[in-house]
Amino acid sequence: MHFREGIRLAFLQIRQEKLKSAFSLLGVVIGVMFLVVVVSVVEGMDRYIQEDFADQVFGVNTVQVMRTPSVQVATTPSQIREWRRRPRLTLAEADAIREGLSVRARVGVESNLMGEVRSAGGVRADGIRISAISEEVLEIRTLRTQEGRPFSPQEAARGIPVVILGSRVAETLFEDAGNPIGQRVRIRGFPFRVVGVLEEQGSILGMSMDNLVLVPIRSPINRFFAERGSVGNIAIQTLDPGEIRIAMADAEAAMRMSRRLRSGEASNFEVETSEEALAFWDRIATILFLALPGLVGISLVVGGIVIMNIMLMSVTERTREIGVRMAIGARRRDIVNQFLVEATTLSGIGALLGVGIGLGLTWAVRSFTPLPAAVAPHWIALGVVLGIGVGILAGVYPAIQASKKDPVEALRYE
8 A cells, every 4th residue: 555545544534533533633632732832931941041041140251259059959957057157248358359360350249139219209119129239230230221321430439329220110210200310219218319220121030120220339228238348249250251260260269368268168158150050950951851751751652542542443443444455455564554554644643733732832821921932843843753653653553453354254244
């Protein structure tokens, strides 16, 4: 039997047995759909975190000096107590790092807390991220103003109470008041003069990056972050990407010297690059990418069992047809090929339907949820191959059973 003729007969059988064929397709459709949707979300998350998240949160070519690790997983109570006992980072330590670097780099400091911001007219914005920063952080994080200007090094050094608003905060506070530049706002009770409004930065996983204000690290609000002179983290950005490891080693040496740590004594601070901070996500993504085909395989096995059962029913129902084919010269191989092609066509159609539905759901996830999703062609190809493979495996036994029927007995079957 020619392959094309087998496909034609398969479509004819699907058309005649619509309900039975639909049940045969269901398991494959669900399995392939699940593979496409979940892998697309994981792939989108992986690309987003590797390409965008690291740059927005850490900055490009950046080393972070922190009191505790940025990712804290599977920690013990003793480890948590050790982290809490660690001294806070200070402005003096940032200066020590700046002096100890052997490569060209920017060194900035930053502290964050949440609070409310009020305009002079009484309009209030709640849940605002208040970032006290040095002027270098504006360059490290690529923060640009669309209105006004950034605060100057002199304003940062003297702690002048000036503020740069995120675009969403500016819109909330001064929607009816016109240009916010030169206006007054109150942050934690302290008056600040607006000197700039940041360009829109978008959101990360549904969290707005424009819901923030930036103030000089030495401004009066610094007392709310911790004891005076302390900072949340120190950021070091090398001008040459190839020198980031040198900067990392220099920063660690400067910190240990500043804290008078002896040789062999554990560091009571953390030095991380964005790659190291995101290593935890890399491990999760790797596990998911390895596990998902197996999970989908379970669903496809169920679908294959359904296809096998329905094909066995079909063999029984078409016993007389099989006898007629054998009587007019069909060989056992032709009967095997016919049922194999039918099973493969069924599962192939199911795989294509699963891909189509999966792509539609992926588009819906990307459009209506904060989750990123990216369709990778190789995963679509894998889904189709798995679906067709299930059809071939599920069709082997029914095809062999059909080919073993005695032509005379098959012709007398009612």
